[in-house]
Amino acid sequence: MISVSMTVNGKAVSAKIDPRTLLVQFLRENLLLTGTHVGCDTSQCGACVVHVDGKAIKSCTTLAASCDGTSVVTIEGLAHDGVLHPMQEAFRENHGLQCGFCTPGMIMSAIDIVNRKGHDLDEHTIREELEGNICRCTGYHNIVKSVAAGAHAMAGSK
Template sequence: MSKVTLTVNGRTASGECEDRTLLVHFIREKLGLTGTHVGCDTTQCGACVIHMDGKSVKSCSILAVQASGSDITTIEGLAANGELHPVQAAFKEHHGLQCGFCTPGMVMTAVDMINRHGGALDEETVRAELDGNICRCTGYHNIVKAVLSANAEMHAAKQAAE
């Protein structure tokens, strides 16, 4: 057993786990944050995407002990002051969620994508970068619309603040 200490959604969290425990299982089972979903456990579906040290990663591809000391943001940590993150709000507004299974991973991937591209996103780029996230309901059209809408809103807000 190893002790793992993380900063998760702004708070320090610790727990013990076997060395072979995947980060996704540690987050869900030890920390009780079940918004991060387990889909395939093989990095194929993207349901388990979180942000680790500011970048999106598939948490089923990392051992919890490897992540110890990292800053983690899960889907539960995106909303602030009782309000949805702009990407979450755009998914709701544009019906980018159907069964909801892929939604946390899609949202986390989209937030990272928008942060990296700084407003310069087009449909082709969004579709290419969402390639590692599978929607079983095939809601990609509305998901792409939601990402582009959130991107425009976040970019406009950033420009207004400058």
């Protein structure tokens, strides 16, 4: 067992863990933050995307131990005082989700896209940037709309 400490959604947490604990297991099993999901074994579906030190990463392909000392934000950490993040709101407004399983990863990736590419995103860019997030329900049509709308809204909320 080894010790890890990190900040998750603004709260300091620490625990003794088996070294083979993945970040996603640490979040789901130790912290009971079950909004981050696991949809594949090969680092492709993106249901597990969270932000570590402000950057989107796949928490199923990162050891919790490697995140010692970092600041992690999960889907549960986006809304503040009951006010949704503009990207969350955009997914709801544009019907960007159906079963909801890929949604947390989609939203975390979408915010990362905006952080990197700005607020004015064309369809081609959004589709390319969503390469690491698989959705089986929506055909991506409304996800693309959601990301574009959320990107604009994020500009307004700054």
